[in-house]
Amino acid sequence: MMIHERAGQVALQKDLVNIPKLMSHYYRLIPNVEIDEQKVTFGTSGHRGSAFNHSFNEYHLLAITQAVVDHRNRAKITGPLYVGIDTHALSQAAYITVIEVLVANGVNVIVHQHDGFTPTPVISHAIITANKGHYGEVDGLIITPSHNPPQDGGIKYNPPHGGPAEGEITQWIENSANTYLRQHLNGVKREAYAQALLSGSVQSVDLIQPYVDDLINVIDMEAIAKAKIRLGVDPLGGSGIHYWAEIAKRYEIDITLVNDRVDPSFSFMPLDKDGKIRMDCSSPYAMSGLLKYQDDFDLCVGNDPDYDRHGIVCPSSGLMNPNHFLAVAIDYLVTHRPQWSESLIIGKTLVSSAMIDKVCAQHQRVMCEVPVGFKWFVDGLAQAQFAFGGEESAGAAFLRRDGTAWTTDKDGFILALLAAEILAVTGQTPAQRYAELVKLHGVSFYARVDSPVSVHKKAMFAEMIAGKVDVSVLGTDTLAGEMIQTVLTKAPGNHANIGGIKVVSQHAWFAARPSGTEALFKIYGESFVSQIHLDEVLSQAQEIIDKMLT
Template sequence: MTDRAGTPAQASDLIDVHALVRAYYELKPDAADASQRVAFGTSGHRGSSLKTSFNDDHIAATTQAIVEYRTAQGVTGPLFIGADTHALSAPAMTTALEVLVGNKVRVLVDEFDDYVPTPALSHAILLWNNNPATRAEGEADGIVVTPSHNPPSDGGFKYNPPHGGPADSDATGWIAKRANELIAGGLHEVLRAEPSAVEQYDFRSRYVEDLENIIDMAAIKRSGIHIGADPLGGASVGYWGAIRDHYGLNLTVVNPAVDPQWGFMTLDWDGKIRMDPSSPSAMASVLAHQHDYDILTGNDADADRHGIVTPDGGLMNPNHFLAVAIDYLYTHRSGWRADAAIGKTLVSSSMIDRVAAALGRRLWEVPVGFKWFVPGLVDGSVGFGGEESAGASFLRFDGTVWTTDKDGILLCLLAAEIRAVTGKSPSELYAGLVAKHGDPVYERVDAAATPAQKLALGRLDGDAITATTLAGEPITAKLSRAPGNDAAIGGVKVVSENAWFAARPSGTEDVYKIYAESFLGEDHLRQVQAEARLIVDAALG
């Protein structure tokens, strides 16, 4: 961690917006250079125009590939498209619109030329497809132009098919392959036209007015609690004021500024500007106001992540808030199916496992990536799906789907509902869970790995691990596939009674990530982390 973490950004930290946008149009990717090819991670294609990894050619080719993919899948309805506040998002959206219109795709953009949060776009797709009248015009899908919480120099491009959530690896693999073929072919097969033939859609009003069907907005209003909402310069900036006005809440938009340089941010742990609402360093300026509000919240640039700040506990660890949210929701949502499972990624805290057991609910553990929760949220068999990185969504009061992508605005409002209904802060409620279930210590660290070792780790079978104990306890599980859906986890997870670790290769660096947790204290966690390296290194040879 740099000693500048948590300090205000300085002029030398800020991007040159004009240079960034100029590079978007001027630099042309080399199709033979792997670093300059279209590559979809768990949340779309991301890169920077300055590194020739996110440029006009990339977006034109990717949009053309999406058009061809949706046609092959029989998707004939409108395509919803929206963008966040990153500097590269506006030019990328213009490129995408040119290609969509050039291919005669029916396109719906925001009616007020506003930024569009990821959850609002997912919500729009599902509203369209779940309404027989609109669905008769053809199934809808969407594109979100965002690199999420990434630094200001980055751009991102994400496809959401008709189920409303992140596209699966089959879809993104096909789209990326086709996009790279188009770039290698000089974009001769890409159709473009002036982006004039587009329709308008009121993302904000439809999302805001529907919130009363998933959050007890009346209880929040009655309580009079003072809510502070900081958009961190992101796409939710116009939504929080609309929520306040529509429901008559005692809510202050803490910082309504939008700045593509994000000059008002404090630096993250590594000295970079990163709009991560779960990071104490990135949220330092927000934390300065923690005693001014009953609930204080933050969102990242596309509002799919949440940060929860309480007067008594400061910024909550994302795992802690997920546990509180689950415990509250499954005791306050009588309209959900009695067998609705609790969804978690396998690197989320085992506190969730213990909360699920106490509630008598089935735990549904899946690999990293919100896309795995989509089927369960759609059919109501999963009431809540959450990731350790502060992303989650859940069902409406009646047990039907809300969004199939992460919704940071929703989780912030849930924190307000919890405070209004229980009279306690989420931090206080987590202390109660600790008293019942123990106090876990959780951390993610990195370990060096060669590209060959990373490839081997991604394919490692749990049976290849020969260790029988972990930090003094018998190993109870060695997983290379997720218990919830039997999908490959792209690494391994080793579990004992009071601890676990998971190891997964990094997609961008020569390291592998070790997630670890212990219910026996920090010293035991360090022992788990040390043994995790030895166990993984031995398995890799």
Template structure:
């Protein structure tokens, strides 16, 4: 990965998207469904694109909203639909497009009572609250939701994701059906899309419902009583009003570091590649907050969230910005020891490319480890049933159960994980960074990295279809291979690539969804030099498995 020479420095005027041009393109550009990249396509977190590229325009959202109407009808989902949006420039017009289509189709629409921004976890929380005690099936009034957000992606981007009645990200079966139907509607010139200029909706106070319920999932009294000094940076996103409300309701010593909302996100520092990106796990995107902590800011804990607040970034006065894998390991160790009412058999959920430090923590806790493919959707059934109490992924997304062991949210919750850092500090007297130091003293210090390897489209396709038997290698970086995985051990679902494991390290190779590269995630408990060797040999193992 080549780091841009201005990474971590404040954005300049020339870095900013032309917001009027972006909005004009949303309305005026009509995608051509014969061009693959201009079709509706759902990734792990919905359909994303930019109006400037003809990949996120009014036509896309109208067609996708109509497809969701038809999908929910086919599933017997006849309750309200909770609709939220983040602060990206394209989110407001896309929200309006969706609302007009939903209204025309007679959907009971729930919009923000304050006409404000809505974090993804607040929508998930609302869906679960509405569906509590309801059985599935037509006539039972089950609710679902849509969040208009491209998450942490650049200001030129838009995103649109569907959350079914389970409250979490829609699974592949649902998103495939919705995308296929949306593309049929695009091909038909939007014939079949019902739409009205009038929006008919009910008001729902997402902020109050979410904030008032936090004491049932976190020890807010402990945070207040310990006087933990907190700085919260919304990074211009949907959590901006939530942090002030949390501080006021619970009497916390919490400062909203930057309350500005700007669709161009001109206050950001540039990410590793020179782009503006609200990635709260990136030391470059978080450079302003990290610098403030280093300059004797009064905060003991500082936090960041991406634009829809489903991701978290944790900065401590003693350790700087924490690697997401490090914080997940600490959070798991703390929670399973400090939630006595959680189900005794509840497993620890992690994605296949998350750190093996989590494996060691889970084993030390005596808990089952549930390892699943990349994508938070895989944690949804377990979080609903209590089969897992915590689900987290290496990209700084996680959620967990309420203190009584019942579901809180089934989508990633960056506010929750940020506040947990303050609870950990309040209850134990140590920051998450200090706790991670104790973990490395016990289990070793892992070196972890992700790199990209150039490949052809044919190789990408083949990598996604590999079988474990295609791997002929018996050693990796001097150690015997103990597992060759193309399916996740936790749920036997395809991981969309290959994972090779030894006692001291591992690598996972997955094809990129947008570029002609495959991503190599790797980790070693024997240090950076051993990690480099794993990364180098990973290419040979993959090439051998692909027969190239």
């Protein structure tokens, strides 16, 4: 992809979304469920879309929420439901719609006080904590499109295990919601928002303090304070913005917010690589505002709007590649958590760096490679069988210091704070720690490229990989000059379908899969030979996919 000429520069007025127009479209545009792009579609992180495109409108939220209620009834989930919300413009409107349907259906709802924002990991943590109390199963909805542009909205469902819902559940919710759309919302219950608030079914509580107070049980906060680590934080206008002051106060840590703005147009954001406003804390372009401060603090960290991702900025070396930090985090945790059993499993997605494989082998730890999507780590984290689960897209979670469950969804707070703990305990930044891993295991050259793809070709590809796929299907037995060792359509760790293919040679691999939320084909590649070798891998991967889709 060509880098936009203004990538990394702060957005101009012409780049900003018209918020009043967006909100008007949310309420007035009615989706046509016979058009694929306007249906309810749950990917790996719920349903996302834009009111402008008839893909995230009030009708969608009414139908989805009623479908979630129906799922709760069939699953006999009787406890209250937590509702979290991020700072996107559509999130507030969607929140009101969700509350109206939940209350009309007799669901008791718990929200953060004063209509405040609530990050994804806080909802997961609250669900897990509540369900330990044995007063009924509790679940949650989080209204967020994650790091997507300001005009987008999103909603995802977390069952009582606290993490992203399994495919069977999301498929059921998707089908049910689309049925409601076809029926013009016949069967959807709704209570006027003002009446819903007076019903007694909506409980406003402080969700910040319990989460902040519990951090000491997952991160060595005392070590961070004792080492006097100076932490610079850019919340990127996200839902965790008010948590940092409480963390600083509670643990006497030196934390400075370098950006305290909350603005639904995200006008303070630098443009991403494609010239769009996107709150992607793994992008050096979107994070260029924070990068200006990299030498003013011992560490800088940033998070996306719902706080399930993390970005780590080290002095002089800048923003860490997410794969690099995952490897560092795993290397540190398995050597600095004495209460963790050595039999605990390290989870990674199959598009994450093979450096993680090498670190696990170094420490003789079992590694489980699963398809893309954090949902594959949920059971393992909930049952404390997985010590760590991480994705190349800068999302991860791990167990408490005593080896029990913390969250079963990605937690950007604890990964950011872990970076500070690593520096406090070892005296080395995460970037310096990664340099040590490179000395041991070699240099990783890694990249992801995206290319547009039609819905038709997505379906065509899915049908193709449903059958047997081997080197004969690829039309070659070599990858960038090396013999192909394996062609995968199922993940080695759990034998689940990966929704794409992964081709592996001795020193390189590529994986190709269509995005679950965007009209894109994603091709990932890694080489432990050279950048030139990686370029050859990616070029050949594109040729192979083009042939398969012709």
